[in-house]
Amino acid sequence: MKSVVSVVAVVAAALLGSTAVRAADVEVIHWWTSGGEQAAVSVFAREFDALGGDKWVDTAIAGGENARSATLQRILGGDPPGAAQFNPGRQYEELIAGGMLLDLTDLATKENWGGIIRPASISAACLVDGHWWCVPVNIHSWNWAWASIPAFEKAGVALPNSFEEFLASAPTLQAAGVIPFAIGGESWQISGAFGVLQTSMLGVEKREKILKDKDLDLAKAEMPAVFTKWREFKQYSDAGSANRNWNDTTNLVVTDQAALQIMGDWARGEFGVAGEKPGVDYACLALPTAAPTVTTGGDIFLFPKQSDPAVEAAQLKMASMMINPQVQALFNNAKGSMPVRDDVDMSLADDCMKKGLAIIGDEKNVAQDAGRWLSNDTTGQMNDLAAQFWADDAMTVDAAVEQYVSILQNAD
Missing domain, CATH: 3.40.190.10 (Periplasmic binding protein-like II)
Structure with a gap:
């Protein structure tokens, strides 16, 4: 060169x-x-x-x-x-x-x-x-999951092809002494990972109708399943997540203490600095593998x-x-x-x-970044809602969906 x-x-x-x-x-x-x-x-x-x-x-x-x-x-x-x-x-x-x-x-x-x-x-x-x-x-792109290959090998389970497969293997990972799901406590981390799950479950077209077109009826119909599935992830996180920033969370995967983190592709730079090799030390997963997406x-x-x-x-x-x-x-x-x-x-x-x-x-695989459609204020409200739902087990799915729809309805 x-x-x-x-x-x-x-x-x-x-x-x-x-x-x-x-x-x-x-x-x-x-x-x-x-x-x-x-x-x-x-x-x-x-x-x-x-x-x-x-x-x-x-x-x-x-x-x-x-x-x-x-x-x-x-x-x-x-x-x-x-x-x-x-x-x-x-x-x-x-x-x-x-x-x-x-x-x-x-x-x-x-x-x-x-x-x-x-x-x-x-x-x-x-x-x-x-x-x-x-x-x-x-x-x-936010739409990545980063997996420790040695952590999955230690538990004797295969790398997942979907988030449903990951959740099915999470108890086995936990029993093997591995943190199944690594996440940090900042609201943008929680909201970002939640958004990846939303895209995975709903697909690009429905996601755009909800976030860009503000289709409130579609949000009421589809978002309960997303919030329900997101709550499953919490039981497989660790107690130290509340006070942890994103790159320290990535380091749990780098050091094979945790199995998987949902994080944007800036995480790849952390693996690179640590000398990790994709396909050997870690895997970059666009889930579900049958219909991968990236955000712009x-x-x-x-x-x-x-x-x-x-x-x-x-x-x-x-x-x-x-x-x-x-x-x-x-x-x-x-x-x-x-x-x-x-x-x-x-x-x-x-x-x-x-x-x-x-x-x-x-x-067809490209999902627009929601920041193109939502103001800083609306994005902040979405982040706060995702963080509140994650932190407060008493908050019901119905209450979360109601608040989500209200934020969309009043978005500027």
Whole structure:
């Protein structure tokens, strides 16, 4: 493979042309703080700095909500960072409406982002009213279960092909001294895993009718079974889950103390940092295997407007670097996500990334990330409900469904 530095240097030269622009520091706010996440963001920082002149200044803030809040406060307070990580969706629509973001349309047109980014729903997160306001850097899917192969072997049970099969084997795993189901106590972890089960049980079409179209009758008919099944998972979790973050939970699977975790594909980065090999030490399961799905979540970077032309030039250079095919391959292999373009060097991809790319290749397998349809407030209410139902055994399925339907009915 050709030198990444030489390739991105050519990109930078083409972007900047012969115009001399002084070097600038570009502060980047993000929430990538775990081992796998730090390895991934280091790719971006290294490749940007390798272009010469400008410098990546790292500001890592633990927790997506905290990082987004800090970014918004900085922008509204007149002290914007040079770049900031967000999730694709409605989180930054007010910044676009307020004219607070750098318009990337000329760069995107020059580099044909509309032609190289796939699926089209990924572009839709940044391409608003004919203008590009952010750059997508990966495709993250929640719809994965991560299994410790040695844990299943210890219990003498096969890897599951569905969540029903997993629940059937859970007592055997428990009897073998293994935590069957690993989960952390944060509401987004619980809600995310609940959403994976929902998609698995209902399928893409019914899920979309409920979450996008707000089909209340369908929700009343279908969601009782989902809440009932979700409650079964709790009896196979461990007492330490309440105070555990997601990557420490993943580590239980990495160290074979737990059999399975439902978590997005960012978990793959944690296995990679630990030197684990897919198919040998762990398995990435898209359940049910007969009808696998992926969600089109992920990460985007937006670039708040600046008063300094040197910083603006560096912002454009950074955006170009992030979408470069070889940088895409290096970054996403470290992150556990899939590249947003299909012309990257897949020699770096492991079996899990290849499995995800095969699934997303068929449009019928793609489930839109719910954040495209639901506001932050509605998403927060959904997260709180899932966490309450998980924590409170006295909350009935009927009460949970009633609250779920009410949230949908009043969603903005």
